[in-house]
Amino acid sequence: MASSSDLAERSAENVVRAMSKHGIRRLVTISAAGVGDSFQKVSPLMRLLIRNSNIERANRDFENMEEVYEKSNIDSLAVRPVGLVNGQTNNRAKLVDRFNFSSQIAKRDVAEWMLDAVERSGTFNTPTEMIGWG
Numbered sequence: 728m729a730s731s732s733d734l735a736e737r738s739a740e741n742v743v744r745a746m747s748k749h750g751i752r753r754l755v756t757i758s759a760a761g762v763g764d765s766f767q768k769v770s771p772l773m774r775l776l777i778r779n780s781n782i783e784r785a786n787r788d789f790e791n792m793e794e795v796y797e798k799s800n801i802d803s804l805a806v807r808p809v810g811l812v813n814g815q816t817n818n819r820a821k822l823v824d825r826f827n828f829s830s831q832i833a834k835r836d837v838a839e840w841m842l843d844a845v846e847r848s849g850t851f852n853t854p855t856e857m858i859g860w861g
Contacts, residue, residue, distance in 0.1 A: 736791035758805040760826040762789045809859035823859040
């Protein structure tokens, strides 16, 4: 069964409505490396893969989701992990400026990054962060 091509966008609209109704002001969500302005930071091989697969459709939906959050009054951060892998954390997660074919990060490291982000003081400095292993 395939999901709707606008599932993330529609979900974001519902989340914004619910958060506004209940006075919740901060959100950290998952997106993907290669979405929006990070597409220019993707290696040529990865761009070819994205353009010629269902990843492009999913990335469009994630980009629309990010836009919903950016236009809202919510202090939001979309975390854009590079290639997700299973396995143990290695505590090397950091902001990255490229997404290559070999770029990786463990799902657990992404989860820890997102939990840490929720607890940061002040508002988010940027609406997105691309992360991977350094």
